[in-house]
Amino acid sequence: MVHVSVKWGKQSHDVDVDTTMPGLVFKNQLYSLTGVPPDRQKIMVKGGMLQDDADLSKLNLKPKQKLMMMGTADKLPDAPTNAPVFMEDLPEEEQDVTGYAKYGAGLRNLGNTCYMNSTLQCLYKVPELRQSLAAYQAVAGPPDPAHKLTLATKELFGDLERSSQPVTPFGFLMQLREKYPQFAQQRNGLYMQQDAEECWTQLLYSLRERLKEAGGEGSDSVIQQLFGLGLHTRLLCAESEETIEEDSTVYELKCNITVDVNHLTEGIRLGLQDDREKNSEKLGRLALFAGSSAISRLPRYLTAQMVRFFYKVDTQQKAKILRKVVFPLVLDLYEFCTDEYKKALEGPRKAWQEAEDKRAGLEKAAKAKAKSAAKDDKAQANGAAKAEEAKPEGHANGSKADVEMKDAAEPSESTSADSEPYKGQLTGRYELTAVLTHKGRSADSGHYVSWAKQDDGQWLQFDDEEMIPRKEEEVIALSGGGDWHMAYLLLYRAVKA
Template identity: 50%
Template sequence: MVDHVTTIYQCTLPFHEYKINSRGHLPFSTSKLSHPNSKQNQKPLPSPHPANAEAPITMVTVSVKWQKEVYPAVEIDISQPPYVFKCQLYDLTGVPPERQKIMVKGGLLKDDADWSKVGVKEGQRLMMMGTADEIVKAPEKGPIFVEDMPEEEQVVNVGHSAGLFNLGNTCYMNSTVQCLHSVPELKSALTEYNQLGKSNDLDHSSHLLTVATRDLFNDLDKNVKPVAPMQFWMVLRKKYPQFGQQSNGAFMQQDAEECWTQLLYTLSQSLKLPSSSEGLDVVKALFGIEFDNRIHCAESGEESTETETVYSLKCHISQEVNHLHEGLKRGLKSELEKASPSLGRSAVYVKDSRINGLPRYLTIQFVRFFWKRESNQKAKILRKVDYPLSLDVYDLCSDNLRKKLEGPRQVLRDAEGKKAGLKTSVKTSVSTAGDSKMTEAEESSSGSGEASKSTAQEGLLPEEEHQLTGIYDLVAVLTHKGRSADSGHYVAWVKQENGKWVQFDDDNPILQREEDITKLSGGGDWHMAYICMYKARVVPM
């Protein structure tokens, strides 16, 4: 930049010009200068240049060609650095000095070059290259504020769906709905229910609850302002009267896990996969966990095996349990008492379970409540039990399922290794097909990419196109605050499609940091995890 401005001072004596220096003073004393009307005799001022010497040339006129334009008479003050000349060209062309490339003898003209060495001559044509600044145009439309947008566009802009009004101790219901609403495949199946219609063997109350769930999910997607789930609540109470219990004229608080279980049971009866010849329900495909059970009686030596499908894993809490994984392992082994044919009386049997089929969404219930006879209510275990953002259930699976998981797990490891800049295994890096698998696996594990997008659009994720890995990522937490399941307060904490976490405290959605989600592990009267929902990491076939 130019750090001073040089101006011309016209002396009162004719034909003399003097320059003012950087401090704003003439380069000589003015004490001997007089007003032009003064009659005082004055000796003539000495000429700034000797009479026998030529005044140095300080101004050179050149032409400048830029693109198709030619600027024929551009004056260069060679007593100033070239940057001043570039500023002149900026006024003419709109090309900022830092973008200007001016061709001179010896290369490009630098901002601090010496003009005497550049050798610019009178009438010389200079060539300039560079892109001009874009002219800022006035916006064709005025600013659009969020509150002026349609509700559907506001939802996209805000980044999360609406909250739910508490209709009177209905936080257990609201938190359940918010967690299940985060499952895009379930929403897709509910949307298709409109075309499928009611099946002949479905009772009317289940049909009404399915329709009410579908409509409530749609309302949450289309609104930013809180939604009143009145119709859903009325139908839920009609289907399951226990949720309509009252005390002193007010509806009572209920157990959120019971609401979760009953709602999923109803949807399992109404939502069927149309492509399944066996009539497999959507809920089983999304949430069903298949167990291989070995039942053994040590006293009689009897042993039997069976399979069963459950919709959640239980984390049993005791003094020895500090982490979710420890509680899950304890839940795989239990004792039961039943009649023994060989003994002719009841005996104790040990039941060992292993997972033989994994779901798309893994639901885990922390068994925090037990029936306390003294107070005649469900008391709460406050013990802190840590849980991770990513859960690996490989060691909880049967040998048969482990073998099936080994290949997909290797593909996932290679994809994550490639992402971290590590070498991949020989098996998955030999062919381009392996590279393609790894790329899709990276997208699936990060929760982004076309694989994740297609999941929401197509409804269920076909098993023939994707494979489970046994690794799951946390997407929703339902917490309870208080000392009893039938009192206190329930809240949903849900991970959005953009990766951000939102706490749905009834009608009040609040953004949360991811590191705060795992702090809901208990140990006091603060919100603590009661139900966790994990989403599977998948890889393509």
């Protein structure tokens, strides 16, 4: 990155130039700052005008170097009025012809960036993260890469919320590559495909550094509150009978895949076994410790990684495990928790179950009541007709009073007093809200897309700039076993009491 100053008319803009990118990327940066489209920009550089395909690394740009740009900006839109605006009256690029703009927007692929696009679309489905980013402010002092990446994420999420057309994530990509140069790796002059899980992990790490809960610098990280999962690990050495207890925070559960793993929970159980070599004080040397972990704190959003990729020494690249591993729409992690945390979850779980039973009971009672009422109406009508036929001529209405029909008593809708203290607490259950999938045989190739459940229950597939409606059964079918898209990262949202 080279920090330069670009003068345009009376304005001057400070810009970080990624010299590994072509000239068009630099022009798009200036477009976002000045409103001058790239095709109208005339930027004076050594050797003449900057071309779209120019190799910026050959310009020998110096820090704080001043560049001159000429060009006319697009006309600004008129001030808003209270008059209604119809879609057909909007410019073509602003029209939502698909009807999916309420769900966000697609992201354009900038050359093997589907790993980044799919990660962003999944994380965009976390409203608490969007709110925290929207409230994020600039910091005093020189901006560090984590701060600039956080600001770029904030701006990009804002664009996704406002736009009805695919968004070009140039700014975000540049800040991602500045903070993590691994995502700028090239092969034969082209940017390489990267691992979506690594992008997910690195982005959350930067956001964890910057996003704090209300309360200032000493407060917990928003990312820790949303995604942080507490683990208590017990390590036992069979040789020395030593025991070590450890507590840690992780941001995803691993689903290890072997020939015996057919379901997500089986892989998670395997992933919580963590054997490792540690120094034994009794033996005075390294020894093998058998480790097993249990969950001591659950987050609001759970990330589960299908560990599908491993490194093959002979080919020197990541290979992929294609085995089918079924994942549920509702995941219950109670069995993986520590005994102490299980006790804390019992109250909320009971309250949630009571609420579910009550809801099911009310629905069942309503159906039974409607069925009974229809049957009574029919019987009453038949009885009245028969009684009318049986009456002798001139006979008055029967002296016996009509039987009064009463509705069956409905179950009480009042909430149990015992369940009130647990309202809003975690239950250990999670609902699937997004899936990041990979298609192909290697992490260094293939294609990533995301599948996200919207607030109205509609599933959408985000394939770079395309938004495709999907059915729930299509999402369930992403369990693997072939060359089709298969789940790599699963994002679950907590079910609360």
